[in-house]
Amino acid sequence: MAAKVTPRGEDYSRWYTDVVQMADLADYSPVKGCMVIKPYGYALWENIKAGLDRRFKATGHVNAYFPLFIPLSFIQKEAKHVEGFSPELAIVTIGGGKELEEPLAVRPTSETIIGHMYAKWIQSYRDLPLLINQWANVVRWEMRTRLFLRTTEFLWQEGHTAHVTEEEAIEETLRMLDVYTEFAVEDAAIPVIPGRKSESEKFAGAVTSYTIEAMMGDCKALQAGTSHFLGQNFARAFNIQFLDQNNEQQYAWTTSWGVSTRMVGAVVMVHGDDQGLILPPKLAPVQVVVVPISKGEDERAKVSKAVARVDGALRNVVRLRIDDREEYSPGWKFNEWEMRGVPLRIEIGPRDADKEQVTLARRDVPGREGKRGVPLQGLANEVQETLAVIQADLYRRALAFREARTFDPKDYAEFKETMDEGFAYSWWCGNADCETQIKEETKATIRCIPLAQEPGKGKCIHCGTKATERAIFGRAY
Amino acid sequence: MAAKVTPRGEDYSRWYTDVVQMADLADYSPVKGCMVIKPYGYALWENIKAGLDRRFKATGHVNAYFPLFIPLSFIQKEAKHVEGFSPELAIVTIGGGKELEEPLAVRPTSETIIGHMYAKWIQSYRDLPLLINQWANVVRWEMRTRLFLRTTEFLWQEGHTAHVTEEEAIEETLRMLDVYTEFAVEDAAIPVIPGRKSESEKFAGAVTSYTIEAMMGDCKALQAGTSHFLGQNFARAFNIQFLDQNNEQQYAWTTSWGVSTRMVGAVVMVHGDDQGLILPPKLAPVQVVVVPISKGEDERAKVSKAVARVDGALRNVVRLRIDDREEYSPGWKFNEWEMRGVPLRIEIGPRDADKEQVTLARRDVPGREGKRGVPLQGLANEVQETLAVIQADLYRRALAFREARTFDPKDYAEFKETMDEGFAYSWWCGNADCETQIKEETKATIRCIPLAQEPGKGKCIHCGTKATERAIFGRAY
Numbered sequence: 001m002a003a004k005v006t007p008r009g010e011d012y013s014r015w016y017t018d019v020v021q022m023a024d025l026a027d028y029s030p031v032k033g034c035m036v037i038k039p040y041g042y043a044l045w046e047n048i049k050a051g052l053d054r055r056f057k058a059t060g061h062v063n064a065y066f067p068l069f070i071p072l073s074f075i076q077k078e079a080k081h082v083e084g085f086s087p088e089l090a091i092v093t094i095g096g097g098k099e100l101e102e103p104l105a106v107r108p109t110s111e112t113i114i115g116h117m118y119a120k121w122i123q124s125y126r127d128l129p130l131l132i133n134q135w136a137n138v139v140r141w142e143m144r145t146r147l148f149l150r151t152t153e154f155l156w157q158e159g160h161t162a163h164v165t166e167e168e169a170i171e172e173t174l175r176m177l178d179v180y181t182e183f184a185v186e187d188a189a190i191p192v193i194p195g196r197k198s199e200s201e202k203f204a205g206a207v208t209s210y211t212i213e214a215m216m217g218d219c220k221a222l223q224a225g226t227s228h229f230l231g232q233n234f235a236r237a238f239n240i241q242f243l244d245q246n247n248e249q250q251y252a253w254t255t256s257w258g259v260s261t262r263m264v265g266a267v268v269m270v271h272g273d274d275q276g277l278i279l280p281p282k283l284a285p286v287q288v289v290v291v292p293i294s295k296g297e298d299e300r301a302k303v304s305k306a307v308a309r310v311d312g313a314l315r316n317v318v319r320l321r322i323d324d325r326e327e328y329s330p331g332w333k334f335n336e337w338e339m340r341g342v343p344l345r346i347e348i349g350p351r352d353a354d355k356e357q358v359t360l361a362r363r364d365v366p367g368r369e370g371k372r373g374v375p376l377q378g379l380a381n382e383v384q385e386t387l388a389v390i391q392a393d394l395y396r397r398a399l400a401f402r403e404a405r406t407f408d409p410k411d412y413a414e415f416k417e418t419m420d421e422g423f424a425y426s427w428w429c430g431n432a433d434c435e436t437q438i439k440e441e442t443k444a445t446i447r448c449i450p451l452a453q454e455p456g457k458g459k460c461i462h463c464g465t466k467a468t469e470r471a472i473f474g475r476a477y
Numbered sequence: 478m479a480a481k482v483t484p485r486g487e488d489y490s491r492w493y494t495d496v497v498q499m500a501d502l503a504d505y506s507p508v509k510g511c512m513v514i515k516p517y518g519y520a521l522w523e524n525i526k527a528g529l530d531r532r533f534k535a536t537g538h539v540n541a542y543f544p545l546f547i548p549l550s551f552i553q554k555e556a557k558h559v560e561g562f563s564p565e566l567a568i569v570t571i572g573g574g575k576e577l578e579e580p581l582a583v584r585p586t587s588e589t590i591i592g593h594m595y596a597k598w599i600q601s602y603r604d605l606p607l608l609i610n611q612w613a614n615v616v617r618w619e620m621r622t623r624l625f626l627r628t629t630e631f632l633w634q635e636g637h638t639a640h641v642t643e644e645e646a647i648e649e650t651l652r653m654l655d656v657y658t659e660f661a662v663e664d665a666a667i668p669v670i671p672g673r674k675s676e677s678e679k680f681a682g683a684v685t686s687y688t689i690e691a692m693m694g695d696c697k698a699l700q701a702g703t704s705h706f707l708g709q710n711f712a713r714a715f716n717i718q719f720l721d722q723n724n725e726q727q728y729a730w731t732t733s734w735g736v737s738t739r740m741v742g743a744v745v746m747v748h749g750d751d752q753g754l755i756l757p758p759k760l761a762p763v764q765v766v767v768v769p770i771s772k773g774e775d776e777r778a779k780v781s782k783a784v785a786r787v788d789g790a791l792r793n794v795v796r797l798r799i800d801d802r803e804e805y806s807p808g809w810k811f812n813e814w815e816m817r818g819v820p821l822r823i824e825i826g827p828r829d830a831d832k833e834q835v836t837l838a839r840r841d842v843p844g845r846e847g848k849r850g851v852p853l854q855g856l857a858n859e860v861q862e863t864l865a866v867i868q869a870d871l872y873r874r875a876l877a878f879r880e881a882r883t884f885d886p887k888d889y890a891e892f893k894e895t896m897d898e899g900f901a902y903s904w905w906c907g908n909a910d911c912e913t914q915i916k917e918e919t920k921a922t923i924r925c926i927p928l929a930q931e932p933g934k935g936k937c938i939h940c941g942t943k944a945t946e947r948a949i950f951g952r953a954y
Binding site for chain 2: 027029030031034035036037038039041042043045046062063064065066067068069070071074086087088089090091092093094095096097103104106113116117120121126132136137139141142143152153155327
């Protein structure tokens with residue numbers, strides 16, 4: 001822990017991998033492109049899972065599990081789907097020592113295999129809506145990988161629902177986008193822009209894809225979750241039909257939506273600083289760390305008593321860690337827990353103990369400014385309130401950061417400069433050619449067409465022809 | 478739900494698959510040997526996971542995640558391991574459209590990849606013990622598969638720990654066997670026999686394998702969890718070394734232990750009857766189902782009021798389902814929830830409502846005997862107590878069943894007859910030849926050498942030479 005992370009200003013990309021490794025979130029594995037999620041990183045993922053799973057269940061979804069392997073022929077059934085995913089497949093050709101008759105794809109996503117099962121399970125409109133989520137690992141063969149952000153194998157959840165009507169399916173697609181937005185804002189303290197993907201950026205096989213887009217600490221965009229309205233595309237490919245109330249066969253309308261371990265990368269890049277990770281209290285595996293400070297027997301005894309009181313007051317209230325290791329100095333421990341992003345530190349020295357108080361130190365406010373003494377009496381309330389303040393402040397800070405770096409360039413020349421500094425929120429004519437040329441000229445893509453925009457008219461930032469929608473442009477992970 | 482399950486007495490094997498499918502636990506998939514775990518079955522698995530995960534964390538373990546893919550060369554590093562697992566591997570040979578230089582095995586278990594990472598993470602005795610668990614899917618190519626019991630892909634947890642001393646690793650191995658035993662007994666209401674595996678039945682690469690063995694409803698044995706002391710076998714194969722307190726390099730001592738979705742099959746076969754599933758309350762996704770019974774508007778209004786009171790009293794106390802669907806009759810609902818094994822049903826008719834009472838019907842006690850009226854006043858306590866009684870009774874019943882079918886045959890002739898009726902608890906000389914011959918002659922294997930046995934001496938049930946240990950023999954899944 002003596003080593004320091006590369007400062008963000010020096011090399012953001014190295015800063016990121018330094019933090020991920022030094023905060024013990026993940027490690028490289030001997031298998032190309034696959035990562036090992038270490039216990040601390042996995043605990044963070046478990047909290048992300050819990051926050052999402054609770055919301056899925058509250059909106060009527062249930063969990064299930066579908067096979068890892070998908071016959072290649074299934075993936076070929078939906079034309080756009082095969083086009084999008086074929087180049088990324090890992091394929092099993094040998095099983096039990098024998099060449100397989102039909103090779104199996106390791107699932108890159110499960111619309112096809114789930115579509116096949118839904119066709120079997122759904123008979124009548126009474127079986128609908130079918131609202132199922134799956135927590136699973138998926139594999140997409142990637143050339144350039146980065147821990148959490150882009151790995152060959154990753155963990156995620158994928159929701160798959162089927163509905164009687166188009167309206168209901170669209171409603172579901174947007175409901176889950178709302179769930180993602182709420183999770184990002186409330187639990188991860190990440191401001192996101194919910195919006196529609198352009199045609200060229202949508203999911204392979206979708207009618208419309210929606211996304212939540214976040215700005216990272218280097219002003220680049222990260223797609224943090226997606227929700228897709230699949231129309232009847234997969235229903236037709238897999239024959240998901242039901243008898244409606246008039247006793248007629250109809251194709252179902254389906255959706256799918258997912259959030260992955262990428263979210264861990266987003267948390268790192270939205271909140272972290274040059275001392276390491278900063279975790280939002282709601283997701284932090286350790287919310288409060290207690291560091292006793294003492295020299296000699298007398299002080300130690302006195303401080304230990306105070307630590308025991310803190311332990312008693314907080315143990316069932318917050319996720320608490322008491323760091324009473326004797327082989328490390330308090331300063332060393334401060335650095336370690338700062339690196340790991342623990343939101344709140346409690347220091348207890350002999351003078352604190354004498355005064356029946358402790359010192360609180362906020363991870364998100366460095367130095368003296370983030371420190372204050374509080375009495376042991378009423379500590380639990382004080383700590384909970386401080387964690388709530390940290391949670392809110394992290395969100396506000398990230399939002400202010402994004403707002404300060406989201407521009408409304410007056411022309412394309414200014415737009416191009418903007419792309420080095422953040423997002424542009426600009427009129428777009430809707431033409432894919434403009435989109436492609438912008439990408440070629442600036443490396444920026446349309447992150448989304450925000451849902452919350454005033455109706456209006458303007459001129460396309462690229463070609464100048466009339467436009468009715470504005471889009472968020474940015475370079476992306 | 479009109480269909481009935483095949484009675485156990487007619488065909489136990491068909492009874493099992495009928496129940497699994499008709500209770501909506503799982504379905505066959507289009508991929509050979511892979512199953513779909515349906516929402517109800519997955520909810521049961523989630524409760525199993527929660528019961529185990531809580532105990533793992535209480536014993537100091539943390540979760541992490543390691544890659545799905547393992548280079549073939551890794552599996553070849555431990556001689557016995559490769560011998561045991563090679564024939565069962567699914568192998569990825571193509572990734573991203575290209576033939577891979579080194580084929581990748583889809584993990585059948587993760588000792589090798591985790592061993593590789595541990596070698597990197599462990600430097601000093603201060604890094605030990607390392608106590609990590611992983612929840613994951615694994616793949617073992619199986620020729621004959623059965624839902625939950627033996628599937629090509631299954632879900633499980635695998636614990637992997639590394640220790641400074643042999644004693645500590647053995648202690649860990651046995652501690653986790655205890656954890657499994659406690660889970661089986663307390664949560665799953667399944668009596669198990671903790672014991673050692675014979676040399677021929679142990680895990681490929683282990684020094685000693687321990688198991689918990691349970692008797693199913695057809696008197697066959699099911700291995701419900703295993704815990705392995707791996708000695709230094711994997712430490713040597715993967716070079717897991719640490720500097721000890723004398724500054725000398727030592728190989729670590731490792732363990733691994735696992736419980737899988739097989740446990741779902743065990744719950745079905747230990748408790749189920751000819752009406753379907755019977756779930757132990759601690760694991761049941763729905764612990765209490767409320768079925769209102771009324772005819773006409775007046776009755777309905779009256780009953781609805783009582784249902785609302787029950788809902789209010791129980792909602793936050795038990796996992797509750799109110800089945801107020803109007804398209805099904807009460808009798809149809811009774812059958813459905815009996816099939817699904819819900820431990821306790823609450824019936825509320827107009828007369829119940831008048832008397833401010835409800836009728837409780839126990840799933841495990843059929844007919845009138847399992848029914849009684851209880852007042853609405855104090856219902857929550859009454860229901861919780863009844864669930865506790867059901868939980869305890871299920872365990873007692875399963876234990877009595879096993880005890881009545883565990884024999885002490887006086888000679889090998891009697892032993893052979895015994896094998897049609899249950900377990901034999903017999904002296905064994907420890908010779909693998911005897912074991913093999915018994916298997917050939919009776920299809921029974923040594924399930925385990927129970928840990929809890931009085932020291933003593935006897936004569937081997939097969940060869941008659943002197944023996945110092947008794948073993949549980951039985952036919953197994």
